[in-house]
Amino acid sequence: MAKSTIKARAKSKGGVxxxxxxxxxxxxxxxxxxxxxxxxxxxxxxxxxxxDVNGKAAVAGEWSGAISKxxxxxxxxxxxxxxxxxxxxxxxxxxxxSKEVKVK
Amino acid sequence: MKTxxxxxxxxKGSMAAGAVAVAAGAGLLAPQSVLAAWNKGAFExxxxxxxxxxxxxxxxxAASDAIKIKAPDIAENGAVVPITVSTSMAxxxxxxxxxxxPVPMTSTYMLSNGSEGFISxxxxxxxTGDVIAVVKAGGKLHSARKSVKVTIGGCGG
Numbered sequence: 001m002a003k004s005t006i007k008a009r010a011k012s013k014g015g016v017x018x019x020x021x022x023x024x025x026x027x028x029x030x031x032x033x034x035x036x037x038x039x040x041x042x043x044x045x046x047x048x049x050x051x052d053v054n055g056k057a058a059v060a061g062e063w064s065g066a067i068s069k070x071x072x073x074x075x076x077x078x079x080x081x082x083x084x085x086x087x088x089x090x091x092x093x094x095x096x097x098s099k100e101v102k103v104k
Numbered sequence: 105m106k107t108x109x110x111x112x113x114x115x116k117g118s119m120a121a122g123a124v125a126v127a128a129g130a131g132l133l134a135p136q137s138v139l140a141a142w143n144k145g146a147f148e149x150x151x152x153x154x155x156x157x158x159x160x161x162x163x164x165x166a167a168s169d170a171i172k173i174k175a176p177d178i179a180e181n182g183a184v185v186p187i188t189v190s191t192s193m194a195x196x197x198x199x200x201x202x203x204x205x206p207v208p209m210t211s212t213y214m215l216s217n218g219s220e221g222f223i224s225x226x227x228x229x230x231x232t233g234d235v236i237a238v239v240k241a242g243g244k245l246h247s248a249r250k251s252v253k254v255t256i257g258g259c260g261g
Binding site for chain 1: 106142143146147183184185186188205206207209210211212213214215216217218219220222223224226227228249
């Protein structure tokens with residue numbers, strides 16, 4: 001299997017966990033032209049990104065192409081050390097990936 | 105008589121088909137934002153007001169000091185502008201917009217299960233403009249804005 005596109009870290013302090021994650025994705029906005037061919041580069045970006053804690057939705061983000069390439073997301077959720085945090089994304093071409101990390 | 109019957113059957117049939125078509129049409133025309141997981145309307149709106157309305161249900165927002173936007177005053181590279189939005193309010197959802205982008209809405213976040221009003225990410229900005237954070241808390245919309253000067257645009261090539 002290919003290497004995961006998600007790098008994530010979750011650290012809890014006083015019941016609140018700070019989640020930081022990086023996704024490898026080109027996040028093509030769709031209004032750029034290919035300089036060589038002169039054709040428009042078709043949009044390809046992450047539309048949905050979710051952070052689940054122990055199987056429950058905590059943060060559900062909707063993104064457009066206006067999020068930078070190789071996007072970064074950080075949020076604060078209720079979680080204690082040992083809890084499972086799952087980060088998953090899906091893009092406009094139907095691709096998706098997810099990763100689960102333990103809260104430290 | 106016989107042809108008359110046929111005609112009636114035919115009429116009935118076409119009427120029923122018509123009804124189905126209308127129903128299907130209504131289904132397709134119903135706000136996709138409700139049906140689809142991804143809020144297309146909000147991400148296609150060309151104006152800040154329209155985008156906020158599509159994403160949050162209302163266009164009116166009250167300026168609030170309880171929302172803090174951390175963003176650079178001058179962004180050298182518009183393709184990567186780090187933005188942090190934090191609020192002390194019990195936020196239900198947060199939207200981050202860049203006022204002068206061709207499509208202002210950059211992202212929205214639904215917060216649940218006690219998640220704090222804190223989102224940090226990196227956005228693209230086409231040119232100098234305001235970064236607007238809209239926070240929904242207690243059924244009301246609050247907003248804050250911060251001007252970011254962009255020296256090299258991040259949209260378009």
